[in-house]
Every structure is written in C-alpha cells, then in structure tokens.
Amino acid sequence: MIGYHEAVARLKDGAGRLATQRVVLADAVGRVLADDVVAMFALPPFDNAAMDGVALASTGRVASAGSEWEIGACIGAGDTPPQDDASAWDIMTGAALPARADTVVPVERIDRLPPHVQEHAPRVRLLADVLPGANIRRRGEDVLPGQRLFDAGTLIDAAQLMLLAGAGIDRVEVARRPRIALLATGREIVATGAPLPAGGIHDATSPYLTAAVVAAGAEMVQVTHIGDDVATFQAAIDAAVSCGADLVLSTGAVSKGCYDFVPAALETRGAEALFHGVAMRPGKPVFAARLREGPHFVGLPGNPLSTAVGFRFLVEPLLRAWLGMAPEPVRRLPLAMACGKRAGLHAAFHGTLHCDGEGRLQACIAEAQASFRLLPFSHSSVWITLPADADRIEAGALVGVHGHGHLRPPTWSPA
Incomplete structure (x- = not known):
C-alpha cells in the first residue's frame, strides 16, 4: 500500500495533454482551451453611446443645465454616424458616436422643446450639468487588440462563450476529451429497472x-457488465483498446x-x-496499472462511495493532466465540528458548506459515511479531505474542500 499523493504521482507520471481539436464556438462549452486566446479586435470596436439620449459636441467643456441644443440627426444602433457640422444628435444605446x-446626455436629463417658428429642427434643453465624456463606451475599453483573453487550460462556460463571441472568435482550439471505457464486475449487479433476483442489487456505480x-x-466510450468471468473481462479490455480508450476503469473485484x-x-x-492499495479512506483496495497496449487501467472498489472517492481523487487528477x-x-x-479518523489514511468525507449568520463558511462533515449509503451522499454538496497524519481534527482547523468534480467548484448553503 502506498500513500495517496504517491499514487496520484504514479498515475500522472508522463501524462500530458492528449491532443487538440478545433471546434466551432457552439461546440466549445464544457471544453478546455488548448491554446491561449488573443483578441484580434477592440471591444467595443468603436466609441458608442452607453444609453439612449443626446450626443453633444461640447468641445471638452461642461454642458450646463439650461443650455439649449439643436438636434442635427437621429443615430440608431448599426447606423453610420453622420459627418456633419451639428453639435447635438439624438442617439440610441450602442450607436456609434x-x-x-x-458627451451623451441621458433622455431623463433633457426637455424636448418645440422648434422656432421658421425652423423645423427639434431642440432640447439640459436639466442638469453634464461632464464631458459622460455615458460613452470607449473603443477598446473592455478589450484591446492583442490582449490575452484566456490562458490555455481554461474551461469554457457560458460566460467565456459570451466574451469569445463578442470578440468575433468563432472557433477555438480545445483539448481532446479523454476516452474512458468502464467494466462493471459482479454477478450480483442488475441493471436499473430490472427485477431483482435473490441476492441481487441494482447497479448504482x-x-x-x-x-x-x-x-x-471526458467521454465514456464503452460500458460493459461482465459478472465475474475472467474471459469476458479480457475480451472487454480488448474491445476497449480497439475503440481507442485512454483509460479503462473497472468497479469491484480488486480486493x-x-x-x-x-x-x-x-x-x-x-x-x-x-x-495495489492506497492509504485513503474510503477506497483503499484500488488497483492501477498500465496496459501493455498503452492505456491506463484503474480498478476501483465496488462499494459506491469507494468508487466515487477513487474516481474523484485518483482518476480526475489524471484527467486534468490529459486535458x-x-x-x-x-x-x-x-x-465545523471535531472529527476523528484513522491516522495514516488520507480521508475523504462527503458533506456540505454552511454559511453562518455572520457570513463565515464552515465545512460540515455528514454523519453517515458508510460506503454503501447512497442517501446521505445524494444530499451532500462537497468533498472534505483531512490530512493523513492526524487521528483527530479539531473544530476550526482548516481542511480541504472540493466540488463533487474537478470542474465543479464547491457550493454552499445557508445555515
């Protein structure tokens, strides 16, 4: 049996990004950037109005309350601004100046006046002083050409997608998803929804x-239920290798x-x-190997929570390296509360984060931690890890908190 950190190091030894793919932006959510992304254009691409109102040519001076301005034209979003000698223009939000x-004066700070008898141009009167430069979005105020938007290794979510689209980027280079094949052992395992024979259990893992x-x-390319038959197991590994799996996972039959x-x-x-065996709780019997054909193999214990811990804390660090x-x-x-554990084991417990009335977050370990108990785990929001060397961690001590997955940050709930 080896220590947890040594096990992670052995799994990741020599592991790096697998390959890259160029994808359209619509397919980029949930993918990891393979290259830095640099802006080609300014954002905004031109000076524009931050709100509906009147644009003024104030020559850098304060536009005083009570001053009157004759409107030369109306400029909508998408219009080319006029090249005239007017000093005021009606303008819509986002329209080019x-x-x-x-200066842009919002509609709430102007009065519309009737034109003079011999004139037909509308006029406005300012209701308050307006400083030069007010209510204008400047070219490049958000993003400058050549500015780095994201580093390689960034996960693309909706917020990142918004910036990429706004910057005119329609394709990005992303890491190829690692391909995983799963082999579920155990003749007692029955598919969800199937009748349970005597001694059978539904497949939760x-x-x-x-x-x-x-x-x-990552990408699951194969799921095979093999019972306890070695020949079927070997055939399933051959099939996983043939379909290009980078990692073969199994559940059960490793103790x-x-x-x-x-x-x-x-x-x-x-x-x-x-x-074979890692000093961690739960999931100690885990087995890992490198297949002769090249893919990694990780055999997780069969108890559901042991499977979950092994995947989260051994397999996912390898996936990060491959991504x-x-x-x-x-x-x-x-x-939140003192917790005892066996010294020498890297312990991972499911639990929650609670925010007390003064806004302080605390890690709360769930009471029920047995590896077979699914209900308490389903109500958890985080994993909480305790150091291996101690047998008791006192309340207030700092402990590790982790999302249910490496791409999902920890979440909290009110007390």
Missing part, C-alpha cells in the same frame, strides 16, 4: 461514473477475496502494475 461628439466522466470533461480476479487477470496479459490543465487549486475552510 459622430467624430466630434464627446455505472450510471454514476458515466455521469461523472462527462462532468469531468483480496476469492472473486477479486482483476489484478491477476491483468498480470496474465502483461500489464505493468502501478500500485492540459494545471493541478486543481487547493481550497481550505475551517471544520
């Missing part, structure tokens, strides 16, 4: 891992029981064992 305009793989930025055949089966096919992302940032918060 005439070259001489240096395969649906969970399928969703977790996608949420982690020391008479049906735990996975380590021996991989040894017979020439796989290079990386470790070209930096190691996950460490987030720490004070522990």
Whole structure:
C-alpha cells in the first residue's frame, strides 16, 4: 500500500495533454482551451453611446443645465454616424458616436422643446450639468487588440462563450476529451429497472461514473457488465483498446477475496502494475496499472462511495493532466465540528458548506459515511479531505474542500 499523493504521482507520471481539436464556438462549452486566446479586435470596436439620449459636441467643456441644443440627426444602433457640422444628435444605446461628439446626455436629463417658428429642427434643453465624456463606451475599453483573453487550460462556460463571441472568435482550439471505457464486475449487479433476483442489487456505480466522466470533461466510450468471468473481462479490455480508450476503469473485484480476479487477470496479459492499495479512506483496495497496449487501467472498489472517492481523487487528477490543465487549486475552510479518523489514511468525507449568520463558511462533515449509503451522499454538496497524519481534527482547523468534480467548484448553503 502506498500513500495517496504517491499514487496520484504514479498515475500522472508522463501524462500530458492528449491532443487538440478545433471546434466551432457552439461546440466549445464544457471544453478546455488548448491554446491561449488573443483578441484580434477592440471591444467595443468603436466609441458608442452607453444609453439612449443626446450626443453633444461640447468641445471638452461642461454642458450646463439650461443650455439649449439643436438636434442635427437621429443615430440608431448599426447606423453610420453622420459627418456633419451639428453639435447635438439624438442617439440610441450602442450607436456609434459622430467624430466630434464627446458627451451623451441621458433622455431623463433633457426637455424636448418645440422648434422656432421658421425652423423645423427639434431642440432640447439640459436639466442638469453634464461632464464631458459622460455615458460613452470607449473603443477598446473592455478589450484591446492583442490582449490575452484566456490562458490555455481554461474551461469554457457560458460566460467565456459570451466574451469569445463578442470578440468575433468563432472557433477555438480545445483539448481532446479523454476516452474512458468502464467494466462493471459482479454477478450480483442488475441493471436499473430490472427485477431483482435473490441476492441481487441494482447497479448504482455505472450510471454514476458515466455521469461523472462527462462532468469531468471526458467521454465514456464503452460500458460493459461482465459478472465475474475472467474471459469476458479480457475480451472487454480488448474491445476497449480497439475503440481507442485512454483509460479503462473497472468497479469491484480488486480486493483480496476469492472473486477479486482483476489484478491477476491483468498480470496474465502483461500489464505493468502501478500500485495495489492506497492509504485513503474510503477506497483503499484500488488497483492501477498500465496496459501493455498503452492505456491506463484503474480498478476501483465496488462499494459506491469507494468508487466515487477513487474516481474523484485518483482518476480526475489524471484527467486534468490529459486535458492540459494545471493541478486543481487547493481550497481550505475551517471544520465545523471535531472529527476523528484513522491516522495514516488520507480521508475523504462527503458533506456540505454552511454559511453562518455572520457570513463565515464552515465545512460540515455528514454523519453517515458508510460506503454503501447512497442517501446521505445524494444530499451532500462537497468533498472534505483531512490530512493523513492526524487521528483527530479539531473544530476550526482548516481542511480541504472540493466540488463533487474537478470542474465543479464547491457550493454552499445557508445555515
């Protein structure tokens, strides 16, 4: 058995970004940038009005309350501004300013006046002083040409998509999604919705891992239920290799029981064992190897929470490396209540973050942590990790807090 951090290091040894793909912006959400993104154009691309009102050519002076201005034209968004010698223009939000305009007065601060008898041009009177430069969005005020928008390794979500689209970028280079194949062992496992025979249990881990793989930025290419048959297991690995899997995951059959055949089966096919057993709770029996054909293999224990912890804290760091992302940032918060644990084990508990009445976040470990209990985990919002060396962590001590997945930051709820 090896320590948790050594296990992560062995899995990630030599791992880097797998490959890149160029995708249209509509397909970029949830992907990780493979290159830095640099703006080609200014944003805004031209000086424009920040609100509906009147643009003035005030020659850099304060436009005084009570002053009257004759309107030369009306400029809408998308119009080319007139090249005239007027000093005032009706203007809409986002419309380009005439070259001489240096101030925009909002509609709420003007009075519309009737034209003089011999004139037909509308006039306005200002209701308050207006400083030069007011209510104007300047060219490049948000983004300058050549400015770096995002670093490689950035996850693209809706907010990033908005900026990329606004900057006129329609395609981006992203990391290829790691391809994962899942092999679920155990003759007692029954598909969800199927009748349960005596001694059978519904398969909770395969649906969970399928969703977790996608949420982690990877792609599930194969899910195979193999019972406890070694020949079927070997055939499923051959199929996973043939479909280009970067990682083969299995659930169950990695401990020391008479049906735990996975380590021996991989040894017979020439796989290079990386470790068997990690000093972590839950999930200690986890097994990892490198297949002779190249893909990684990680055998997770069969209990659902052990599976979840093994995937979150061993597999996801490897996925980050394959996606070209930096190691996950460490987030720490004070522990709400003292907690005991076995010294020497890297412990991961599910729980919640609560904000007290004074706005202070605390990490709250759920009471029920048994590996088979699904209901308490379904009500959790974070993972909470405790250091390996101590057997008791006191209330107020800083502990690690992690989202359910590496791409999902921790969330909190009111007390």
